[in-house]
Amino acid sequence: MEKLKLISMASLAGIAIAALPSFISLHSQNQQKGIVTRLHHAGLSVNDLDKLKKWYSDNFALTEEQHFEMEAPKIRTVMLLAKNGFRIELIELKDSKREREFSDPLDACSVQGYGHVAIEVRNLDEAFENLIASGAKLVSKPSPAVQKGAFFAYVKDPEGNLIEVIQSPKK
Secondary structure, eight states: OOOOOEEEEEEESHHHHHHHHHHHHHHHHHGGGTSOOOOOOEEEEOSOHHHHHHHHHHHHTOEEEEEEEETTTTEEEEEEEOTTSOEEEEEEETTOOOSOOOSSHHHHHTSSSOOOEEEEESOHHHHHHHHHHTTOEEEEEEEEOSSTTOEEEEEEOTTOOEEEEEEOOOO
């Protein structure tokens, strides 16, 4: 299976879509002050660190940047890095629990907090097919996005976390 090239982090969480214009405005106004330079990483609590590390690495061409383990509390983390600087931190805490699995993006928005991670890819159809073939669960098939010429789809990773996959308009 051909590895997908991760282009950029398009948004983070259901609330991020609504907050993005304010974030961009704040970023532009405060760039001189050094308040915000870019999104550093998204953190995801997982049940099986080794399984999800392999899945995210294989599907989004990520490499391990750092690894951390601690005995008390029993925790393991791995920071995965894309060539463009995007990072996702997978965190495995012993006895952590999933309070609820979201069925789709609207369901995720019914609970305040982070609901999904959105990852931009070069070719949505190819990315979507590769994700499904590698064990992602279908949530919604590729469809036109709100932005003219853009397309999106939703899948769940092997542990049920929502991922929006986005293809920006062709230039």
